[in-house]
Amino acid sequence: MEHRIRHLSTYSYDPAALRVALRLKLFPVDHEGQQVESWKVTVNDEEVSPLVFSDLGDREALWSSEDALDQLTITAEGIVSTRETNGIVRGMPGFAPPGIYIRETELTEPDEAIRALMGEATGDDTLSRLHALMGLIHERVKYLTGSTSARTTAADALKDGKGVCQDHAQLFIAAARTAEVPARYVTGYLQMEEETEELLETHAWAEAHVDGIGWVGFDPSHNLCPTERYVRLCSGLDAFGASPIRGNVLGETKESLEVSVAIGQSQQ
Amino acid sequence: MGDPAGPRRPYRNVARWIEKTGIDLLNMRREEAEAIFRRIGITFAVYGEGGDPERLIPFDMIPRIFSAAEWRRVSAGVKQRARALNAFLYDIYHRGEIMRAGIIPEHLVYRNEAFLPEMIGVEPPGRVYSHIVGVDIVRTDAEDFLVLEDNCRTPSGVSYMLENREIMMRMFPDLFSRAKVEPVDTYPDELKKSLAEVAPPACKGDPCIALLTPGPFNSAYYEHSYLADLMGIELVEPGDLFVDEGKVWMRTTRGPQQVDVIYRRIDDDYIDPLAFRPDSMLGVQGLFNAYRAGNVTLCSAPGAGIADDKAIYIFVPDMVRFYLGEEPILKNVQTWRCALQDDCAHVLDNLKDLVVKEVHGSGGYGMLVGPKATKEERKAYAERIKADPDNFIAQPTLNLSTSPTMGDEGLSGRHVDFRPYCLVGAETRLVPGGLTRVALKKGSLVVNSSQGGGVKDTWVLSE
Structure with missing residues (x-):
């Protein structure tokens, strides 16, 4: 499946920001299920290229303004083709050992409830336990837009029983790690089935490393493993680590953000 | 002697x-x-x-x-x-x-x-x-x-x-x-x-070296300025540096000068708000990526x-x-790791003869010197160990x-x-x-x- 993607983020600063510095992880990389046909990232119409490739699997770029700014427009667009791999992600560049993805972070620190949730996720092997976990999260944490914030932890989302894809993914990661299963957070794009073009934000899901298989994606928000409708953008230990855009703003200013993602099938 | x-x-x-x-x-x-x-x-x-x-x-x-x-x-x-x-x-x-x-x-x-x-x-x-x-x-x-x-x-x-x-x-x-x-x-x-x-490796000729200090309020500032002075290198604060085109530059009176080596006296967490703690006021935006790019x-x-x-x-x-x-x-x-059950039991049984330290502590803070501590202090410390054994190690006095x-x-x-x-x-x-x-x-x-x-x-x- 070929996806035509346009991911637009517009930041407004009032009063103008004195200086803005950005770190961008807006560059999808190839793996067996995904091939980047063309891709371009611009910041205020200036093209930005990746400076480094991190062995955690992402390409990263820097951008900074020399002058005061009242608006910042970041555009990532291009064509990515995908094929069905049953959620399995193989052939990613980088050699980060899966073991580091056992690491806890502030957002994914497990509490007793999370440990208990993993305990409930039973199955014959790791893979079936993870499927059970995905189902449990889908059932226990209702998808409710705007119910949580970027600072909501996995433990809070489980306690409140509501959240968005970010909370689902973080909860999955936190729980999997309690069973010593390496797990990471993925930010990407999802082409919904109902419409050919849908305006939305970026999507998020989890990947877990299963012995004998490798990295497998799990999307608790939809209770399925990523299909060819999913485009992987970047990953991290949690939502914060997998932020496609990180900014540092100098000056006393109020920031507001508007994001839109347009993803549709490209004309064949 | x-x-x-x-x-x-x-x-x-x-x-x-x-x-x-x-x-x-x-x-x-x-x-x-x-x-x-x-x-x-x-x-x-x-x-x-x-x-x-x-x-x-x-x-x-x-x-x-x-x-x-x-x-x-x-x-x-x-x-x-x-x-x-x-x-x-x-x-x-x-x-x-x-x-x-x-x-x-x-x-x-x-x-x-x-x-x-x-x-x-x-x-x-x-x-x-x-x-x-x-x-x-x-x-x-x-x-x-x-x-x-x-x-x-x-x-x-x-x-x-x-x-x-x-x-x-x-x-x-x-x-x-x-x-x-x-x-x-x-x-x-x-x-x-x-x-x-x-x-x-890309740096040809004499490298430009700078010592990066958090500033005069740091307890070791004297040492930073003293060493920079003795080495004849620039002493810089975060605001003196910036990253452009993936390289690090130092503001000087003669315009920006590229910096090749930074002897930094700022902790990891704080060196770059775009890579680590986003609230760091001591960092240089983009420094870590410039480092990773080998510049x-x-x-x-x-x-x-x-x-x-x-x-x-x-x-x-x-x-x-x-x-x-x-x-x-x-x-x-000889060191006992309280993370190990047997070691932890030994430590708790012999607190009065041991020095116990926090795994991540430094500077002698938060440690217990068993023989010098009172019974109450030892008791309180034992509770801390039990609450988070992974965080403690012990050594003989x-x-x-x-x-x-x-x-x-x-x-x-x-x-x-x-x-x-x-x-x-x-x-x-x-x-x-x-x-x-x-x-x-x-x-x-x-x-x-x-x-x-x-x-x-x-x-x-x-x-």
Whole structure:
């Protein structure tokens, strides 16, 4: 499946920001299920290229303004083709050992409830336990837009029983790690089935490393493993680590953000 | 000093000098020395203690002395350790052979707070991560030197090594004409050489080196400015640097100048708000990515701190064997890890004989010195251990060696430790000397300047 993607983020600063510095992880990389046909990232119409490739699997770029700014427009667009791999992600560049993805972070620190949730996720092997976990999260944490914030932890989302894809993914990661299963957070794009073009934000899901298989994606928000409708953008230990855009703003200013993602099938 | 029959051999010259000078005169000179220290401003602020932030570290005028033979052993041992620690750092940020070999458990590394996942796969020039390794050494008998801990990030205190010697030479020039003492004043040159050797491969010609300080409010600011001055390099604060085109630039009166090597005295968490703590006011935006792109070298490398983590410490002798194929010259102090059930039980049963430390603590804070603590203190501490056993390690109270030290009532033995500063660039270098810290309170084992310790000049005698 070929996806035509346009991911637009517009930041407004009032009063103008004195200086803005950005770190961008807006560059999808190839793996067996995904091939980047063309891709371009611009910041205020200036093209930005990746400076480094991190062995955690992402390409990263820097951008900074020399002058005061009242608006910042970041555009990532291009064509990515995908094929069905049953959620399995193989052939990613980088050699980060899966073991580091056992690491806890502030957002994914497990509490007793999370440990208990993993305990409930039973199955014959790791893979079936993870499927059970995905189902449990889908059932226990209702998808409710705007119910949580970027600072909501996995433990809070489980306690409140509501959240968005970010909370689902973080909860999955936190729980999997309690069973010593390496797990990471993925930010990407999802082409919904109902419409050919849908305006939305970026999507998020989890990947877990299963012995004998490798990295497998799990999307608790939809209770399925990523299909060819999913485009992987970047990953991290949690939502914060997998932020496609990180900014540092100098000056006393109020920031507001508007994001839109347009993803549709490209004309064949 | 050990031998009640008289001073050990390396001390004889100094003993004769003390006898000849007389205690009264020495006491007078001590006041002079303190006045000089105050004038040049070498003071040390102590976190979390209140009181005078510009408190002077007391200086003891009786040097701590190593014979040439003793130094050969210490020096070989320290260099060996510094090489092994750097090999370990390269390994854990790449293939992790030492974990695959089952020598160090994976979770102790990958779950460690000081481990930086972002450093995976990064190739620092010369494969050096810790460019200045401070090794804290004690002595418990005539034979062995034991390592208390390693300091792989930005060990401070080297300015005292230089200042203490300068003061001693200024006040007692004739003493140095009698004893053949190895010079330490080559340290700044050697440090600069080491830093230049790890410049990015792309850097041609003389690299531009800068010392990055958090600023004048940092407790070690004096040392930062002193070292930058001695090396003849720029002392910069975060606001003096910026990243453009993936390179690091320093604002100067003649316009921006590219910086190749940064000797940074800012912690990992704070160096770059775009890579680590987003609320850091001390960082340079984009610095970490510029580093990762190979356009600038950071000394020490981000993530080097895991090598001096107290949970990793117990494996350093194994690292020496694993990476270098050598037997460790310096031994570790026996250490119990409360993370292990048996060890923890032993620690809780023997609190009154042990020193217990927090795995991630430093500077002597938050530790329990069993024999000196009250029953209540021990009880409270035991609760802390039980609540979070992984966070504690314990060591026996050591029968630390003493060194003759001036007191109001004359000379007496006080416990000392020693920190040499090993430099790692293309070569491994060690200036013959270091910082001797002394516990000024009689019987005290805590030498930290924040806990009532003082300093001494350290002599290494020539052959």
